[in-house]
Amino acid sequence: MAGFEDLIAVLPAWLMLLGGQLLLIIIPASAAFLFLYRWKGNPLRGRKIQPGFSSAATIRREVRYSILTALVFALNGFCIYLFMTEGWTLVYAEFSDYGWLYGTFSLVAAIVLHDAYFYWTHRLMHHRRLFHAFHRLHHTSRSPSPWAAYAFAPLEAVVQTMFLTILVFVLPLHVTVIYLFMVHMILRNVIGHSGFELFPRGTAAHTVFGILTTNTHHDLHHSAKAGNFGLYFTWWDRICGTENPDYRKTFARVTSRHIASEREEERTVAALKA
Ligand SMILES: [Zn+2]
Numbered sequence: 001m002a003g004f005e006d007l008i009a010v011l012p013a014w015l016m017l018l019g020g021q022l023l024l025i026i027i028p029a030s031a032a033f034l035f036l037y038r039w040k041g042n043p044l045r046g047r048k049i050q051p052g053f054s055s056a057a058t059i060r061r062e063v064r065y066s067i068l069t070a071l072v073f074a075l076n077g078f079c080i081y082l083f084m085t086e087g088w089t090l091v092y093a094e095f096s097d098y099g100w101l102y103g104t105f106s107l108v109a110a111i112v113l114h115d116a117y118f119y120w121t122h123r124l125m126h127h128r129r130l131f132h133a134f135h136r137l138h139h140t141s142r143s144p145s146p147w148a149a150y151a152f153a154p155l156e157a158v159v160q161t162m163f164l165t166i167l168v169f170v171l172p173l174h175v176t177v178i179y180l181f182m183v184h185m186i187l188r189n190v191i192g193h194s195g196f197e198l199f200p201r202g203t204a205a206h207t208v209f210g211i212l213t214t215n216t217h218h219d220l221h222h223s224a225k226a227g228n229f230g231l232y233f234t235w236w237d238r239i240c241g242t243e244n245p246d247y248r249k250t251f252a253r254v255t256s257r258h259i260a261s262e263r264e265e266e267r268t269v270a271a272l273k274a
């Protein structure tokens, strides 16, 4: 067991984890928000998935809960760090120990396993006995913005972050692979919650690229509060019959639009000032 002096000695690691986690969430969410919601020249403004915009109060709430999520993630990251220093995990420091081929495989495996973990825990959190305590807060954002990606109730944040804690005990992972996994997770989540469709026309119905969840896929989950439980891939929803029946139709409609009308822009500006 680590003593008090040992804990003091690793305090900078805790601060680095907290700072890193905050930046990992704040930088992509702010960049996407400024680009899509604040920049008048946004070339994708015709690709807004839902007609309405969140109020400024909703965005502020999403920011507050995103910061709380970063704290929970950092706390768990610190626990993983302690487990690593005790030598309990399968995390390794030398890339040559397993080679590049395994390094690449482990990243893909982590993403595929995370998608499965997310799908099933997400469906579980939609159970009426669990929804209120775990997942209701995330669904308060009916028309998600980039800041909604990590707007979780603390209990849900714990569920989300526990995947990595389990993974480091079952799959050998290089530290860089863990970092790349985190960056991919946060970027896909922020993009998926952006409220705008960024994927090219035809993606949802494409034989190969159709396995990727588009932004419309998760946006529909927020607006309909049912179906489309997947995170990165569509296969679990397809296998389990939980894909929203309007998904491909909605994606085709949103991606057929081009530039927003001036009236839409005026409404956007008015909503953001509210
Ligand atoms: Zn949900």
Ligand SMILES: [Zn+2]
Residues within 6 Å of the ligand: 138, 144, 148, 149, 193, 218, 222
């Ligand atoms: Zn969401």
